[in-house]
Amino acid sequence: MNILEVKNLYKSFDTIKAVDGVSFNIKQGSVFGLIGRNGAGKTTTLRMMMNIYTPDSGEILLNGKHIDNEFKKKVGYLPEERGLYKKMTVMDTLLFFADVKGKKGADIKRKANEYLERFDLADRKLTKIQDLSKGNQQKIQFIATILHDPEFLVLDEPFSGLDPINTDLLRQIIIDLRDKGKVIIFSTHLMDFAEKMCDYITMIDHGKIILDGNLSELKAQYAKKNVSLNYEGDISFLKNNSMIESIDDFGNTTGIRLKSASDIQELLKLLVNNNVTVKKFDANDISLHEIFVLLAENNEVKEEKNV
Ligand code: ATP
Numbered sequence: 001m002n003i004l005e006v007k008n009l010y011k012s013f014d015t016i017k018a019v020d021g022v023s024f025n026i027k028q029g030s031v032f033g034l035i036g037r038n039g040a041g042k043t044t045t046l047r048m049m050m051n052i053y054t055p056d057s058g059e060i061l062l063n064g065k066h067i068d069n070e071f072k073k074k075v076g077y078l079p080e081e082r083g084l085y086k087k088m089t090v091m092d093t094l095l096f097f098a099d100v101k102g103k104k105g106a107d108i109k110r111k112a113n114e115y116l117e118r119f120d121l122a123d124r125k126l127t128k129i130q131d132l133s134k135g136n137q138q139k140i141q142f143i144a145t146i147l148h149d150p151e152f153l154v155l156d157e158p159f160s161g162l163d164p165i166n167t168d169l170l171r172q173i174i175i176d177l178r179d180k181g182k183v184i185i186f187s188t189h190l191m192d193f194a195e196k197m198c199d200y201i202t203m204i205d206h207g208k209i210i211l212d213g214n215l216s217e218l219k220a221q222y223a224k225k226n227v228s229l230n231y232e233g234d235i236s237f238l239k240n241n242s243m244i245e246s247i248d249d250f251g252n253t254t255g256i257r258l259k260s261a262s263d264i265q266e267l268l269k270l271l272v273n274n275n276v277t278v279k280k281f282d283a284n285d286i287s288l289h290e291i292f293v294l295l296a297e298n299n300e301v302k303e304e305k306n307v
Pocket residue numbers: 013016017018036037038039040041042043044045080189
């Protein structure tokens with residue numbers, strides 16, 4: 001069931017159409033990724049969901065009703081611009097943010113300690129925020145976002161500034177929260193993260209949706225025309241072949257996209273007949289990154305034609 005529905009959102013800043021008719025639905029207990037390149041309109045969309053910006057038009061529904069201040073109480077929001085009081089200690093910061101959301105007492109302090117332990121910051125409780133590294137400040141801001149046990153998490157680029165170990169840790173905590181039934185909405189321009197974490201994605205470009213749906217279904221749909229190839233020999237003869245849409249050399253692997261999924265066997269035959277040694281021929285392999293590049297390029301061509 002859809003718990004949140006975003007319908008036909010529009011927002012312009014002077015002549016810039018930052019969000020240009022965006023709609024999507026979010027289900028209970030899922031991780032939803034809003035993905036796209038820099039300037040695509042992700043932050044503006046999240047800010048409208050958080051009632052920081054008023055949409056020019058469109059609506060956001062929670063369980064079928066317009067969102068109001070009740071929603072704000074149920075949300076943990078990690079904004080793009082991080083903001084902690086530099087002179088406050090770590091523990092005071094966490095207790096302060098929980099208090100703002102109406103939660104205090106021994107239980108919150110215990111949970112704060114647990115999260116600090118998990119993020120390897122247990123010995124920094126009395127450290128002032130200004131004396132922490134950027135990555136550690138980011139971790140504190142994340143704990144402050146989830147400490148009051150919100151039903152919804154809205155996270156704007158949550159992984160920026162974190163090293164690989166902390167990225168994995170954060171990812172695991174987000175998945176644990178999803179498994180507890182929380183709704184996670186996050187934005188990223190990093191396709192790898194979206195690919196590893198999301199149940200559903202909406203990809204936006206120039207303020208418009210270019211892809212939307214269940215991630216594994218989308219991947220299966222796009223993979224049908226895609227072949228991931230490792231080979232020895234010369235495949236330059238494929239360049240002018242009418243069944244090929246594109247060839248991308250990724251170093252070790254070459255991605256070949258066909259115009260029609262029914263030509264996969266034909267492609268394999270062609271390679272073998274032309275004395276190419278096929279080491280890997282994977283007809284079901286496409287990354288979200290490849291899908292993004294493909295769609296963003298198509299979108300670029302459309303945008304240019306509109307000008
Ligand atoms: P990034 O990944 O770089 O954060 P984004 O997808 O979050 O990008 P937005 O921040 O939503 O993108 O910006 C979308 C467009 O709207 C951009 O062209 C941006 O310059 C413009 N924009 C966003 N906020 C404002 C504002 N307050 N005033 C004017 N223009 C804005």
